Amino acid sequence: MADQSTSAKKTPMPHFVPRAKRMIWLFMHGGPSHVDLFDPKPELSKYAGQPLPDSFGNVMTRRKVAKNPLLGPIKPFRPRGKSGLPISDFMPHLATHADDLCVIRSLHGDSVNHPQSVYQMNTGSILMGHPSFGSWLAYGLGSENEDMPAFVVLPDPGGGLKGGPSAWGSGFLPPTHQGTAMRPGRTPILNLTPPTGISDSQQRGTLDFLQRLNKRHLLNRDHDEELSARIAAYELAFRMQSAAPEVCDFSSETADTISRYGIDRPNTQDFGQRCLLARRMLERGVRFVQVYSGNTNGWDAHKDVAANHGEYCQKTDQPISALLTDLKQSGLLEDTLVVWCGEFGRMPMSEQGKGRDHNPWGYSGWIAGASVSGGRAYGATDAIGLRAQTDRVHVNEFHATLLHLMGLDHRKLVHSHNGLDERLTGPAEVDVVKGLLT
Structure with missing residues (x-):
């Protein structure tokens, strides 16, 4: 990369004026169900209990669920905020921020399996060994605080991320750019x-x-x-x-702040601590913080969506709401990019009666901040939420757009490896999704 070639100590510069200076990625490991959270499908309710119509053609699934009856949305959707953006009753706290959210309903990837999809959403490739998004960002922009890493990861303490730490590895980039895993408390890093x-x-x-x-x-x-x-x-x-x-010491935070993040309650304590820690890191110049929700199974609701998503929404909904509130009140949200998504969504067909299988062919995530207009949905899946249909956004296009918001041109953010100029978005021609920039 030309910006870094002259001196190892030279502060990297963005390719153009960025909309965001820093970023938080809230990664819901396991695959949250878009049709139960952000993508209302009246037709799915109408035809619940019936088989998938033949008109949808063959469906690639892991567990041959295509012949199973359709499963209607678990909880009702309601119009939220002044915009009327529909959000499920699973997330009442986040729903109060509807006017700040741009929900992308047309994300799609290339694998039905967890490890490959975790790699793709984090590194742009379904194969191991590629640098993670955070590593590319650290490589391209560096850190604003020489006393802290540019890229910090706050894993779920339950562990078991499908694909492992390669999801935040530096791949073929210099190892200094890999994510630094930390945790709340007096010992954020062991043996420090x-x-x-x-x-x-x-x-x-x-x-x-x-x-x-x-x-x-x-x-x-x-x-x-x-x-x-x-x-x-x-x-x-x-x-x-x-x-x-110091950044992990919450003693300077008010009792109200601790309560808003849910740190004083068992169900929300852990994720609340990590959301608050992420906010404090951004305030101190950390460029990119990734916060994981979900242990080995996480949001992987094969058996019972209501039970699984009920548990994980309860753990994450209030802390995420508090994080957005603080960023907005402090003014940081204006030049901070917040991303929420998992590695894929879930099928409209049922599995084991009340669950859903993996669905990489069409699912939802959302972005907020960085002057991106909220209170809207971009793109659409088909009538039952099976496949991305309108204004489709592939994972590589999603990455290109996020880099653009951070002031980086994905075509210019390159690293020479084995004679090739490698980039996050891969060798194919990929465009920024301009509809997300408004």
């Missing part, structure tokens, strides 16, 4: 606290001595990227010893 009895000056002197030796070693290793990343990690870890605990 200095040993008892060692002063800052002693530790600084030891680190400086090691860094001199390491850099001498690096000169004899043809500037090996992995070794460079490890040397940089030592320096960043030292600076983070004071910065990370």
Whole structure:
């Protein structure tokens, strides 16, 4: 990338004036059901219990659910806010922000399986080994705070992300750009606290001595990227010893803030802590924060959508609402991009009676902030929510649009790898979705 070629210490610059300076990605792992949350389908209610009409043709599914009866929406949709944007009763708190949301109802990807779809939504490819979106963003823009990473990941403490940490890996980009996993509390990163009895000056002197030796070693290793990343990690870890605990310390937050994020209640405590931590990181110059919801199964409602989504909406709805409220009240939402989605949606047909199978062929996500007009839906699936039909948005087009909002041209954000100029959006010609920029 030309912006970074002259000096490793030079602050990267956007390709043009960005609409957003920072970004939060709320990733709902497991596949939330669009037809039960953001994409109302009266026809699905009308024909619930009946088989899928032959007119829809063959449907690729994992578990041969195409012959199962259609399952109507689990909870009612209602028009919300001044715009009347329909949002399900599953999310009463988020519904109060309807006028700030641009719901994309026509997302689509290329795999019915979790790992491949997690990779695609995070890296642009269904294959392992590609850099994640956050890594590309860190590579293209760097961090506004030298004491914190440019890209921070707040995983679900339940663990078990399908596809694993490769979802926030740097792939073939320099390893310094991979996501740094953190958690709320006094120990945001394990083994970060200095040993008892060692002063800052002693530790600084030891680190400086090691860094001199390491850099001498690096000169004899043809500037090996992995070794460079490890040397940089030592320096960043030292600076983070004071910065990370401070950002994770909620003692300065009011009781009202703690309550609004649901941190004082068991069901919302965990996700509320991570949403508040994400906000505090953005305030301190972290470029990109990704917050995961969902353990190994997460939103994967194969057996019972009502039970599964009832649980996960209860965990996330209030904290996300509080996050949007704070960003809007502080003015940060004007130049902060907030993204909500999973790796895919769910089928309109039933599975095991009350559940739904994976659906990458048409599903929903939403964006807010960055001067994107809210209170609207972009694109549409077909009459029952099976496939994206109108103003379709492929994952690669989604990524191109998000990069554009951050001031980056996806065609120019490249990295030479094995003789190829690689990019997040892949080798195919991909366009920014201009309808999302209004």
